[in-house]
Amino acid sequence: MTTPTDRAAPPGAATDATGTAEADEARLQARFDALVADERRVEPRDWMPDGYRRTLVRQIAQHAHSEIIGMQPEGDWIASAPSLRRKAILLAKVQDEAGHGLYLYAAAETLGVDRADLTERLVTGRQKYSSIFNYPTLTFADVGVIGWLVDGAAICNQVPLCRSSYGPYARAMVRICKEESFHQRQGYELLLRMMAGTGAQRAMVQDAVDRWWWPSLMMFGPPDAESPNTARSMAWRIKRDTNDALRQRFVDMTVPQAEKLGVTLPDPELRWNPERGHHDFGEPDWAEFRRVLAGDGPRNAERIARRRAAHEDGAWVRAAAAAHAAKHPGGRP
C-alpha cells in the first residue's frame, strides 16, 4: 500500500526554479522505481513517468478494443448455435467480453483518457486490437477452438497481468482471467462433445484447429528479439514475461490437451525435447503476422466497419440520454 506521502505533489506545489523541479522529478522517479521494485501497486493518483502512463494507456486500450472487436467473430454464431444450451453459453460469453471491455476502458480512464476518445481512435484505425480477431469464423467448431486456443492463449498472456504494477489494471485482470478460464473450458467442452459426435463434426474440429493454431501462437507477439518494448515494460512490471516465454508455456500446456481431444496440431516440427524439458515447435509465419497487423488480414476492414457503424448509428441514442440527464439532473428517468 502507498502512504499519502508517496502521492504526487499537488498541482499548486509546482516549483519556480527549474533546478528544483528537476530535483523533484528525480525524487518522484526514485520513489516510483522503489514502489515498483517492491512489488507494490501504482495507483491512479500516484506520480508516474509519462512513458509508463503512455505505455499503459496504449496497452489497456488495445486490450479493451480487442475484447470489443473480439465479440464479432463469435457473436456471428449466436443466431445459429445448434442447441439452446450452446446458444445460452455463447451469448453469455460474448456478453462477458463486452463487460471486459467496460472494465478495461474504466481502468484506462483512471489514467486520464476517456472511453469516447479511445473508441474514436479505434474506429479511425489509430489504435490497434489483437490481430487474431481479423480471422473469420467459418464453422461452429470455430467457437470451440476460439475458446480452447484463443482464450487459452489469452489466459497465458493475462494471468501474469493480475500482478501488473498498475493497480486498476491488475484488479480488472483478476476478474477477466476468472471469466476467461470459464470461456476456455466451455470451448474445450464443446470440442470434446463434437469429437465424440459424427465424422463430419470431427472433421470440422480438425479444420478449425488447423486454421487457428498458428494465429493463436502469434497472439503472444513477435519474437523477443523483435519486441523492442518488452524490456521496458518488464522493468516497469507492466509485463511480467517475454513473448517467447509465454508462447512456450502455451505450447507446453496445449499439447497434452490436443492429445486428449484427439486432434493433430498442424506443426510437423512439434515434439517434446527432453533436454529442454519443453516442446520444440515451428516458427509462425511472421510475414503474415505483420501483414494482418498492418491491416491486410481477412476481416480487418469488416471488423472496424461494423464497430464504426454501431458507434455512429448509436450517436443519437447517446445524445438523447445526455439531453435527458441534463434536463433531469440528479434524477433517474
Added chain:
Amino acid sequence: MTGDNVYDALTADHDGTDARWAFGTGFTDALAGVDTAVPDGVDGRDLGRYCEMLGDDALVLAQRLAQWCTSAPELEEEVALANIALDLLGQARLLLARAGQADGTGRDEDAFAYRRGPEGFRNVRLVEEPNGDFARSTARLLVAATWRLAVFTRLADSADPVLAAVAAKGTAELAYHRDYAAAWTVRLGDGTAYSRDRMAAGLAEVWPATAELFTAHPVERRLAACGAAVDPADVRDEVTGVLRTVLEAATLAVPDPPPPAAPAGRDGGHTPHLAPLLEELQRVARAHPDATW
C-alpha cells in the same frame, strides 16, 4: 501465486476478494423439488401447447434481442440487451421442456426450437417483427415485458406447479426488462427532438401488433378455467395502465388501442419475418441431424 501454471494461478486467492468473482457458479435449479406430473383436471395437451406459446414468445424475442449483439449504441446496452436475451432464453428452455413433458411426446427443448417450421411456432407476432432502430426495439421490449410480467405475476399461482415455478423465477427478470425498456422510452421520448420523433415512430410501428395480445386462444381460455393459465384479457387494464404511465413520463402521446384481433400467432399464423429468423436459428442443427453438441 507462482505463475508457472496459469491454471494454478487462476485458483489463487487474490487479496481475499474471490467471493466476488464467483458469478455464475451458484445456479439453482428453478424446478428443484417441483412435482412435474400434470395435475389432475388439467389437460396435458393444452398445457403443452400453452407452454409452447409462452416459450416461443421468449425464444423468438431472445433471438431478436441477440441480433443487437455488437451493434448496440453503447457498451452498457450490449451487456443489458444480452442479459435480457439470456433471461428470456432461459425461460424458453424451461417452458419448452415442460411442453414436451406435458403433451406426452417427450420432446426436449431442442426438438421444439430446431425441428418445427414457422407454422408450428405459437408466439405472438409482436416478437417476430424485425428490430428496427433502438427506439423501435425499445418500444417492442416495453410492450412485451409489460405484458409478460403481468401474465407471469398471475401465473405464479398456476395450478401447474412447473408453470408456477417458472413464472415465480421469471417475474424478477421481467421486472428488470420492463424497467430497462421504460427507462429508455423516457430518455428517448424526453431526450432530443430527434430521439422523440424516433421513439414516437418506433411506438407507432410496434403498436398494431399489440392487437392480438389480449385475445384469449381457446387453449388459454380452457386452461384459465381450471386455474392453470392466465386469460390475457385479464391483464389488459394493468398493461395499458403501465404503458400510459411510462409514455406520459416520456412526454409521448398514448396511441389509441388497436381493434382487438384474433390470436393468429398462437395458431401458427405469422408474418413473413418469422421464416428467415427460424432459417438462421435452425440451419446448423438441421445440417447435422445426427450430431451432438
